[in-house]
Amino acid sequence: MIISLNWIKEFVNLDGITVNELVKRFGLSTAEVEGVEYVGNDIDKVVVAEILSVENHPNSDHLHILKVNDGTGAPVQVVCGAPNVRVGLKTYFAQLGGNVKGLKIKPAKLAGVESFGMCCGGNELGIEADTSGIVELPNDAPIGKNIKEMLPIEDVLIEIDNKSLTNRPDLWGHYGIAREFAAIFKRDLKPLPKEDLAHYSNLKPLSIKNETKNCFRYTGISVENIKAKVASPIIKLRLNYCGMRDINLLADLTNYLMLEVGQPMHAFDNAIVKGITVIETNKNLNMETLEHETHTIEPGAIVICDDKKEPVAIAGIKGGLKSGITEQTNSLLIESACFDSATIRKTSRKIGLITDASLRYEKSLDPELCPIATARMLYLLKQIDNGVKVTSSFTDVYNYKYPTHKIEITADFISRRGGVKLSDAEICDILTRLGFEVKVNNEKITVIVPSFRGTKDVSIKEDLVEEIFRMYGYDNIKSSSMNMPLQPVDQIPIHTLEHQIKYTLASMFNLNEVHSYVWNYTDFNNQVGIKQESVVHLLDSSKSGQSGLRTALAPTLLKTVFENKNKFSDVNIFEIGRTFNELNKDNLVNEKRKLAVVLASDTKTDKELYFNLKQMVEYISNILVRTTVYFDKANDNKMYHPVNSCTIYNGENLVGEMGILHPTIAKNIDKRKHFAVLEIDLEKLLACEKSTFKITQTSKYQSVSIDYNFLADKSMPYAVIEKTLTDFKAGYILEHSLKDIYINDEILNGKISYTINFVVTPKNKTLETSDIEKFSKRLIDHMANIGLSLRA
């Protein structure tokens, strides 16, 4: 919203305060200022001049050669292209050496004829919207007078961020902003000059019926005999400065009122609309607006109808074409009304029509503004056209009145919340300046909230804390530490684990962390052959492009590989994120915290990648979680290689799956790369039973190291051998390790040879040869239990 400082100064004296100070204090106390623009100072040497003669230009069919009297003596010759030039017309004339918004006025030749100045259009000067010709000034405009003495064109425009006014319906007009400035700088707010509506209470009321609870207040008054057609130059100037356009007297006045008081108004042609019925429509309605656009209004919207129940306006948003003001209009029915904010917002969004009026109604306007706006409107209308006659009483249908909020506070409460000691007097002073009524009674301060703050913004004690301290100045509050007891803090283990895993994977395993979106990429999945069904979906996927939420992380990572495949020979990435796999009995999503890793390489083999993954899983489980997992037979997830993939278990609990990517999918993503994929459920992993640890006492006796070559069937997983080795007990301290694997089908008859090294340490005596022989025999017998024999 753009605020004209000149307009503000009509209501509050801000002498002695710099614009910087105004803007800074307003920003710190009230709302965000987005920009400050100084206007009008780029207009110079523009004066009132009269056209003395008009001649056709010899070389042009639209240019004319004028002689003008600019009050400097001799007539000045000027070439002008405006169609409305005529002898006797007074207009704004930019003299040589002058400036019109950056255009420097110099002697020039136009189509061969010399020109010593410029006649100005209202649009060129920024004072009117009109672009059709040069400004037409009244006949009594004094020749030679500078435009700056005619019109306050030098102004400061302050742009306020609309968003930061969301909760301040009272600040959507200049008068409200002026009230805020008055409070901030402890100046007086001048009353708004207006008509006394009580003068007309003896006139016949209008027929106004309100049939919906969502119209809180509807007021109307009718006037006739309007002769004037255009608003005053200053009204036009202010409308243009504040980002609107001047149109005609009545439209300009309603807009001016809206910018000044913050109350949207509407003027119906009283010849067409004789009475009002406000309804909530229960069927679709079509309405052509003033802009010649037809909108379909859905049930639930508030519609203004005339006394014949013909719709004439979309309440709070836009007037209809049929009842609108025309050149012929000379009698009006002036609406000043208040509607339910949510209803206006919903209708406005549904029909896609956001107007200056609807923006204001959305903020919960104060219904008490209705008569104020009407009274001000009549005042301004009569100033412009004193022949205007009011033909009805001010007719007021007041359906819903907001409750008056009465709040009790104490200086102690305010001081404790702010952390600054304030006295009753200081508190009362601030609240009074803001328009609150206060009564102090025995340490209790009773505060009555003014109606313009009471529609939604201020209703509880804490709201007053804000009012008081934003005026006191947040920058005047001293920072102070808290007094909290010292106590140990238990961090959340899963959160800690997530960070540990991320750091480990990045620093030790050279993985790159990525973040992706939580939805399924169905196009990508279909393209490469991944099946992923979603359990929950977005209701509106128009902006996200996808609707199903992911049930696995790995497919999004594969998409990332796909997007990076031509940039890198190796892509090793991971993500820790959520998947959405099931609904519980209350129909709520059970989220899973997952870790997914994808390794993709041009150079490494499937086997290398697969073992890389295993190493990561073991590091995470053994070192970070302190548990043990084992790798079971192929998982049935079709995304994986049917032979070379596995499930990851701890005890009976499935904690994850990993493997080589299914070759079909792999080829679809990148023909050159090998892929391995891992996905673990972190909460399940963390829930695993922790490994217990007891130290082994060391021995002072000499150890013996012995290698055994065992032959095993190729089909036997090494894990079975490992478990059998671990289970072997012989009364010694034993350590074993796999030293070598030897495969040679000819020599070994299709079997596989494992070289197992044992380090045998006696606990309490020196090992004799006979002891070792005995040990070896027992070990070989033990291994024979699972079909292993010693290689000859």
Add this chain to the structure above:
Amino acid sequence: MKEKIKEIMELVKQKLNSIKKSAEGQALRVEFLGKSGKITELFRLMKEVPADKKQEVGQILNNAKQDIEELISNKEKTLQEEELNAELNSAEKIDITLPTPNCTGSLHPRTIVQKRIEDVFMSMGFVVEDGNEVETEYNNFTAVNVPENHPARDMQDTFWLDNGQVLKTHTSAAQNRILKKHTLPIRAIFPGRCFRNEDLDAGHENTFFQLEGVIVDKDVSVGNLIYFMKEMLSKIFKKEVEVRLRPGFFPFTEPSFEMDVRCPFCDGKGCPTCKQGGWIELCPCGMIHPQVLRNGGIDPEKYSGCAFGLGLDRMAMLTFGINDIRELNSGNLKLLKQFKPEE
């Protein structure tokens, strides 16, 4: 006897001259001084020496033994030195300036910033919580005092799901659960992924990270909030920062503030990061609305609290100079690989 000793000494010297390696010294030692060495043999002959000569001969033998040991040791030392010199002279010069395998891993910039901030909070006694990504309408809106008709609840702004839940629109969705879970006083932060139904551009994402914090105790004041934010931001930016509050409006706090920090990149002089304004709008915050406390089972007459939010995306962008928010979810490894892991 003397003659024999003289002969042996000559032999020793001769043999010593011919050895080339220090390790050969030991063989000489055995030959002359060992169990059946030439000198040892002579000691055996001592019993044949007349008693009055025994002392003299014994002395001569002992001297000879010492002399031989000394000769061998000296020779060994000399050879060892030569050998060491030869070894050093022939050592291969290792070019330690050759590269080692680099750490090519990386953490997401959000993770780095998040961890740094979490560490600051943890050092101040905060618990780090994190909430769900899918939330109930109650937790996301109602519990934090978002009115029934608030635009944020609209389909245009929020990702609603077909089971009636929402993708959480802000970390505040976790507030209710956290207020209920912990005993007073509460100091908690909760980072998390948030979602808004928005069109993407350089400044807008539909999926982004926030970090929110709450402090609840008796008489928590605006002054406390300012103190706390100033300390925290000074730690994060690793320099004393200045903060200021401006009025803001959020349904879950009253009063609500926008917190600006004096631009830490130019110390407020004006730079592109602060758009020449000298201040950066960083942190929406406020005193927790009494209704939010009540919904969390806390009596707002007895307790008060403050809450604050930090956009982790924005913090990451500020910290690392990332200009387009869309980079963060892009999976663009050319960018992401630059962020070295830090603990």
